[in-house]
Amino acid sequence: MDMQVSFLDRLFDAGLLIETGVDGLYGRSGQFEDVIAAFERLIDRVGGGDGAEAMRFPPGMNREFFETSGYMKSFPQLAGTVHSFCGSELDHMSLLKCMEVGDDWTAGQEATDIVLTPAACYPLYPTVARRGKISAKGALYDLQSYCFRHEPSKDPARQQLFRMREYVCMGTQQHVTDFRQSWMDRGVEMMKSVGLDVTIDIANDPFFGRAGKMMANNQRDQNLKFELLIPITSTANPTACMSFNYHQDAFGTKWGLNLEDGSVAHTACVGFGLERIALALFHTHGLDVKAWPQEVRATLWG
Ligand code: ATP
Ligand code: ZN
Ligand code: MG
Numbered sequence: 001m002d003m004q005v006s007f008l009d010r011l012f013d014a015g016l017l018i019e020t021g022v023d024g025l026y027g028r029s030g031q032f033e034d035v036i037a038a039f040e041r042l043i044d045r046v047g048g049g050d051g052a053e054a055m056r057f058p059p060g061m062n063r064e065f066f067e068t069s070g071y072m073k074s075f076p077q078l079a080g081t082v083h084s085f086c087g088s089e090l091d092h093m094s095l096l097k098c099m100e101v102g103d104d105w106t107a108g109q110e111a112t113d114i115v116l117t118p119a120a121c122y123p124l125y126p127t128v129a130r131r132g133k134i135s136a137k138g139a140l141y142d143l144q145s146y147c148f149r150h151e152p153s154k155d156p157a158r159q160q161l162f163r164m165r166e167y168v169c170m171g172t173q174q175h176v177t178d179f180r181q182s183w184m185d186r187g188v189e190m191m192k193s194v195g196l197d198v199t200i201d202i203a204n205d206p207f208f209g210r211a212g213k214m215m216a217n218n219q220r221d222q223n224l225k226f227e228l229l230i231p232i233t234s235t236a237n238p239t240a241c242m243s244f245n246y247h248q249d250a251f252g253t254k255w256g257l258n259l260e261d262g263s264v265a266h267t268a269c270v271g272f273g274l275e276r277i278a279l280a281l282f283h284t285h286g287l288d289v290k291a292w293p294q295e296v297r298a299t300l301w302g
Pocket of ligand 2: 119120121122166245269270271
């Protein structure tokens with residue numbers, strides 16, 4: 001029998017994560033949030049000179065934009081929709097009756113105009129498209145959002161509601177692939193500066209079904225996705241704490257993102273998994289922040 005206390009249980013015991021009764025849905029302590037805030041300030045210091053335009057969207061997005069994005073084609077298993085009660089008083093009576101006897105009361109809920117944001121950059125593309133042509137010099141955006149993915153797990157690094165900080169670059173192929181490379185280099189340096197063990201590897205998204213297998217293979221063959229990995233729950237299988245995605249002109253075509261010369265914009269995004277980075281720090285340096293190495297504390301808190 002495995003008597004080892006899991007990392008998740010140790011996080012609960014230390015009060016860093018707070019149980020809700022749902023796998024992958026946790027509260028965070030002030031200490032946990034303070035680590036995320038400090039790491040975000042480090043991101044600001046590293047990326048702050050690039051002149052990115054900051055935008056913050058709520059964790060829900062326009063359902064129409066979500067439909068256009070094609071998310072349901074690629075990742076139907078991960079999506080979360082927001083449904084509400086839209087009925088009459090009579091419907092309300094039967095709803096309450098239904099709940100009372102323990103039947104499925106959610107069947108009558110109706111889709112609203114909102115779906116949960118699956119990645120921080122999804123609300124950005126239609127927003128930029130609405131503004132008209134993108135400068136020949138390219139465009140750079142700074143985003144952060146809670147994201148939802150229906151992937152319940154006992155692994156504390158796989159949550160259903162988590163925060164993603166992203167930089168998104170739009171421009172020529174050269175411009176956005178340079179952007180992606182520079183953040184791969186910066187990401188490695190940043191993680192080293194807080195004492196984390198990193199590797200970078202090629203990766204793919206979990207495209208659904210048999211057709212998805214081919215899309216995943218294609219993504220790998222074309223080097224479209226890289227991940228920065230850090231050990232959290234396993235040293236043999238380290239966890240993706242950052243990802244570096246080159247979309248070619250797929251989003252540019254889909255959303256009508258054009259450069260001043262009329263060409264379709266290429267796009268790339270770099271995402272930091274903020275909870276995962278905090279968990280990597282707790283895993284590596286211990287659950288007591290006061291006992292972390294002095295250099296790490298200095299980098300994070302000055
Ligand atoms: P994984 O392969 O572990 O599922 P991913 O490829 O789905 O990760 P991305 O879609 O690239 O991840 O999302 C960007 C970043 O968001 C990831 O690098 C990771 O740090 C973080 N992230 C993704 N899914 C989760 C999750 N379920 N819980 C916490 N953080 C996550
Ligand atoms: Zn993105
Ligand atoms: Mg995933």
